[in-house]
Each structure stands twice: as structure tokens, then as C-alpha cells.
Amino acid sequence: MSRDKEATRNKILDAALDVFANKGYHDTKLDEIANESATSKGSIYFHFPNKERLFLSLVDQFSDLLEKQTRKAIESEPEGIGRVKIALTTVLETFARYRRPAKVLLVQAMGLGQPFEQKRLEVNERFARMIAEYLEEAIEAGEIPIEDIDVEFTSHAWIGAIYHLVIRWVYTGEPSSEKIVHELVPMLLRTVGHQTEPSDSKPADSA
Amino acid sequence: MSRDKEATRNKILDAALDVFANKGYHDTKLDEIANESATSKGSIYFHFPNKERLFLSLVDQFSDLLEKQTRKAIESEPEGIGRVKIALTTVLETFARYRRPAKVLLVQAMGLGQPFEQKRLEVNERFARMIAEYLEEAIEAGEIPIEDIDVEFTSHAWIGAIYHLVIRWVYTGEPSSEKIVHELVPMLLRTVGHQTEPSDSKPADSA
Numbered sequence A, B: 001m002s003r004d005k006e007a008t009r010n011k012i013l014d015a016a017l018d019v020f021a022n023k024g025y026h027d028t029k030l031d032e033i034a035n036e037s038a039t040s041k042g043s044i045y046f047h048f049p050n051k052e053r054l055f056l057s058l059v060d061q062f063s064d065l066l067e068k069q070t071r072k073a074i075e076s077e078p079e080g081i082g083r084v085k086i087a088l089t090t091v092l093e094t095f096a097r098y099r100r101p102a103k104v105l106l107v108q109a110m111g112l113g114q115p116f117e118q119k120r121l122e123v124n125e126r127f128a129r130m131i132a133e134y135l136e137e138a139i140e141a142g143e144i145p146i147e148d149i150d151v152e153f154t155s156h157a158w159i160g161a162i163y164h165l166v167i168r169w170v171y172t173g174e175p176s177s178e179k180i181v182h183e184l185v186p187m188l189l190r191t192v193g194h195q196t197e198p199s200d201s202k203p204a205d206s207a
Helices: A003-023 A030-036 A041-047 A051-074 A081-097 A099-108 A114-140 A151-172 A177-190 B003-023 B030-036 B041-047 B051-074 B081-097 B099-108 B114-140 B151-172 B177-190
Strands: none
Touching (some): A003 A030, A003 A051, A030 A051, A051 A081, A081 A114, A081 A151, A081 A177, A114 A151, A151 B151, B003 B030, B030 B051, B081 B151, B114 B151
């Protein structure tokens, strides 16, 4: 894709994110996205065959970002429970930093019918596999105290807890995203037998 | 409400559950519900001002059932971690027994916009409060090893894990609902420091 075309595509995706996050899928009109992105309906159709594909592209874009951030964050950490912890923290912090994409991915993509459900299942499986991979490594490294944990099951349970608290935060602002990271990561690690202190993180006043 | 009217109302709700679970909210027509329930559109409108209210009544009906089953199940158990365990087990078993209402409540009520989100938040807060209540009792009874747990936060994290695994089961049938109950309850109890054995449950052949 040429630079210009890619720039236009990104402008459209940015504007679409705004409009979808504000109005929801059904009430969003491509005209508004064209307006908001200072492009045209023609340009939108050039890049995306229809509203559905545009929406699904946003979901893909955000899940790529989430995975990339997480893979990058664990890079310098040796295999083991440390990676699991960093992966969970990064996923939560990324949701916190990107509240609108979080809303589109976790809330608005639901209940829209087949192709959307398909995509959601695909994204969920992708994250579950990533977390399961780090859990497997931690087991190999002898760092998981609970024997015979089902890594697939565990990672789905974790994802459920993460999604639910992020969705609640998107709607209510409560509890703060800092608190979610601070409390949830040690809580999830306890499910595999890790008793980390919640006071693990930096002290309030940084010296 | 007279007996007859109530019977009709229930017939409509039963049929609506079928049709919504099969077609989703948007593609459901009141005509089909009238057909399926052997009533008429007139009767439907007598009981429910519109499709939205009918759908929301189903959500209420199922959350009432979930709460009633749970309250009944814990009744004979003394306050403490035992109640928490029974409550979690009952919620999971009720979802397992009622797969279609689970689908309507957990999947199809999402992404439908304001009044539906409102209802979902309301249902979530209601269950979170119920679980938080049993957790508070267990703390009072000195049966929660982890100090200073945030019962509201914990119960929402639990609900998230439960919903996610139930939704996944509704879509994929995996893992079996028995496995979900068997693995998830001890896993969630570990988040508050309880190391119960997963082999807690009855043996395969009941003597």
C-alpha cells in the first residue's frame, strides 16, 4: 500500500473508532466517519467493503496492538512466572491507556451476530493462547506451585476476570485502572498458587 | 394478575426465549413469538409494550431464578466459606442447566445500547452484591485467609471469570459444564487464599 493510501486508511480507522465508541455500531453512519476523517465515502469503500469490515478491522488493529505490546514487554524477562505477571500487567495497562478501543472491542462487538461473534471468539482464543504459552513456560521453569493446572482453562478464566473489570471501568470509571492492575494481577496469580504481595508495586512517593 | 393472564404471559416468555436464543435480538420478530407461543401480537402487546421490554423481562426472569436458586441452596449452610462455595457452584450449575437463558443474558444482551447495558450492569451489580455478602460473612467467620481483600472487587472478578467460561461453553460446548464447576470453584476460592482440593466433589460412582 502506498504511504498516502495507508495514511488515509489510518485516518479512517481513527475516525471510525471515535464514532463507533460514541454511537455504537448500529447508530454509526459511514457519512459521519467520512466527515470526521475528512475523507469521503468513496475512500472508505476503497479500503473497507462495508461498515462491518471497517468495524472488524478496528478490532483486529487493537488486538494486534495488545499482543505486540505484551510480547515486547516480556522480551527481556526470563521464562517463568515473571513473564506471566508482566503479560497480565501489560494487557491491563494497555486497556487502561486505550479506553475507546477497549470499549469497541469488549462491549460494542458483542451481540452483533455471527461475524462479530466469530471475531470475538478468535481474539479471545488468541489471547488465551498467548497467556497459556507463558503459563506453560512457567510450569517448565518449575515456578507454578499448583500441580496439574489446566493452562487453557486458567487463561480463559483470567481473561474473563480482566474483561469484566475493564468493561465495568469503561462504564463506571470504577475502580481506577491503577487499582485494577494493583489488585487483579496478584489475585490471578493466586489461582496458580502464587502468593505475591499486592504491595509489590512502587511506593506512592517515588524517591 | 389472573391465572389465565399469567399463563399467557409465561407462554409468551417461553416462546420469546426460544426465538431470541435462536435468532438474536435484532432478527427476532414479534410475529414469530406470537406464532411460537400460539398467542397473538395483541396478547404480546397487552403484556409487554414492545420487543425491548419483552427481552428485558426475560433477563429479569432469569436473574430472579439464579438468585432464588442460590439463596435456597445456601440456606442450610452456616455462614462462612461453605456458603461462598455453594453460591458459586449453584450459579454455575444453573447456567449449565439453562443454556438458552444463559445465552440471552450473557451474550445477546450485549452491544444492544443503553437500556440493555443498564440492565446488564444492574444484574451484574446484583450478583456481585450477593457474592460479596457471603464473602463478608466468611470474613466475619474468620474463614478468609487473605487479609484486607476487597470483597466487591473480588466478586466482580469472579463474575467475569464465570461469565466468560459460560459464554465460551454456550458457543463451543467446551469444556463441559461439569468440568467448569469442578475446576473453577476451587480456582476462585484460591484467590482468597483457600486451597481446596479439586477432588472435593463426589466420586464418579455414587455408593
